[in-house]
Amino acid sequence: AQSVAQPEDQVNVAEGNPLTVKCTYSVSGNPYLFWYVQYPNRGLQFLLKYITGDNLVKGSYGFEAEFNKSQTSFHLKKPSALVSDSALYFCAVRDRIYNNDMRFGAGTRLTVKP
Amino acid sequence: DGGITQSPKYLFRKEGQNVTLSCEQNLNHDAMYWYRQDPGQGLRLIYYSQIVNDFQKGDIAEGYSVSREKKESFPLTVTSAQKNPTAFYLCASSMGAWDRAATGELFFGEGSRLTVL
Numbered sequence: 001a002q003s004v005a006q007p008e009d010q011v012n013v014a015e016g017n018p019l020t021v022k023c024t025y026s027v028s029g030n031p032y033l034f035w036y037v038q039y040p041n042r043g044l045q046f047l048l049k050y051i052t053g054d055n056l057v058k059g060s061y062g063f064e065a066e067f068n069k070s071q072t073s074f075h076l077k078k079p080s081a082l083v084s085d086s087a088l089y090f091c092a093v094r095d096r097i098y099n100n101d102m103r104f105g106a107g108t109r110l111t112v113k114p
Numbered sequence: 115d116g117g118i119t120q121s122p123k124y125l126f127r128k129e130g131q132n133v134t135l136s137c138e139q140n141l142n143h144d145a146m147y148w149y150r151q152d153p154g155q156g157l158r159l160i161y162y163s164q165i166v167n168d169f170q171k172g173d174i175a176e177g178y179s180v181s182r183e184k185k186e187s188f189p190l191t192v193t194s195a196q197k198n199p200t201a202f203y204l205c206a207s208s209m210g211a212w213d214r215a216a217t218g219e220l221f222f223g224e225g226s227r228l229t230v231l
Contacts, residue, residue, distance in 0.1 A: 009154070032218050043118075043204055043222035044157075051218065090156065094218065102220065104156040 002027040002093045006105035013081045013112055021076040021108045023091030033074040034092040035065055038107075044090060050074060061085070081112045116141045120205050120223035127192070127199070127230050135190045135226045137205035144210030146188035147220065150174060151202040160203075163188055164210060192228060200230045 003026045013019045025031055032051055036044040048059025055067040065076045076089060091105040118139045127133045139146065145164050149157040159172030163182040177196025182188055188207075192199045206220040 034219055036222075041123075041202075041225065041227065043120075043224045044206075044220075046219045046221070049219055101159075106154055106156040 002031070002095050002101070002103050004091050004093050004103050004105040006089075006091055006108045008108050009106075011108055011110050013110070015083050015112050015114050016080050019078050019081040019085070019110065019112070021089050021091075021110060023074045023076065023105060025072050025074060025091070025093045027093055027095045029095045031072075031074075032094045032096070033065075033067065034094075034102075035059065035063070035074075035076050036090045036092065038088040038090065047076070047089075081110075083112050083114055086110055086112045118205055118207055118221060118223035120203075120226050123224065123226060125226060125228045127228060129230060130194045132191055132193050133228065135192070135203055135205075135228070137188045137190065137223060139186055139188075139205075139207045139221075139223075141207055141221060142185075143207035143221070144185070145208045146182070147206040147208075148172075148178070148180065148188070148190045149204040149206065151204055151225075157204065160190065199228055202227050 005024045007022055034049045035047040037047055038044045047063050048057050050057045050067045058064045063078050067074050088107045088109050090107050092102050094102040121136045147162045148160040151157050158174050160178050161169055161180045163169035166185050169180050169182050179191045203226045205223040208220050
């Protein structure tokens, strides 16, 4: 069975500074990793995914994530944070591309202060 | 525009009443899902369906029921047997397992917030 951990409930950064939202995973086979963002009272929006290939994945809104197999991590990063990036971020994993069992982390609330 | 529509956005229910949440998608996706979101707990899978007239229980199916009579529709009924139904409910869809173009991500609706009075 697969699982995801987001070790930080809350991340605070100043606008213009780089941001990192951490995610570690556990999966028996090859991992398929995803990041989603959620704004208040809204659904989840897909940001980016790692399926195979280059360990650095680029996604929407300037976000990127680095897959590290040895550390079983998939941290979300952005070089320069915006106030509008403030939201709830979820990491998710599945062990097959069409496996119905997609597991989500508990979420990390990112606050970017002006 | 293609997407997933959930309704109603807000719903209030008295204890002992059943309520049905609607989920409609026009993405031509075969697979559909219902998740429950509680603060600090992430998303938990209630039910999923890979094809019309078929659905499977997720981790927290007790007190819920679904149907999948049409490809584009996957309604969720929260029954009176659900002991703590107050939550934010999210519907999602994805390409099916047999679709060679499948890339794995889920597409979510805007959610329905259910409050039991």
